[in-house]
Amino acid sequence: MKRHITCVICPVGCKISVRKKDEKYEVTGNKCPRGQEYALNELVMPKRILTTSVKVLNGELPLASAKITGPIDRALILEKMSLISRIAVEAPVKIGDVLIDDIDGEGTSLVATRPVGRIETSNQ
Incomplete structure (x- = not known):
């Protein structure tokens, strides 16, 4: 499984790819650690501000x-x-x-x- 996500944590808007491989996630395209955390959260349990x-x-x-x-x-x-x-x-x-x-x-x-x-x- 491979998904593409645009990170919205900061104005850069990194195009992040997430691939599940052997029960682990491989995240690429993020320019900072916050992008990796955002992408994983979006896949597992997306959260929003109401x-x-x-x-x-x-x-x-x-x-x-x-x-x-x-x-x-x-x-x-x-x-x-x-x-x-x-x-x-x-x-x-x-x-x-x-x-x-x-x-x-x-x-x-x-x-x-x-x-x-x-x-x-x-x-x-």
Whole structure:
């Protein structure tokens, strides 16, 4: 089995070839060790960073942008998006606020990446 992958770890974009030979992987074309690690991870368990929006209650904006603090298994993305679509957070929201702690069971959190202020209501 031989696969070709373009590395996205840095702007160089190395064209990497991975060949499985006798239960071991042979990686060629990478200009740094990070490319080799990326290629092997893409074959064994590809991971992605999830960016999305979360509903905000009583906020100046209806949504706050958010992302997870580290990559998660690509196979979990749809499941986690379904979970995120069902939550709403109360304003105010600050950058870095943890919206969901340990979203993947491995310590990865969903955090706010945009502040959203609270709508001030007058008491009449």
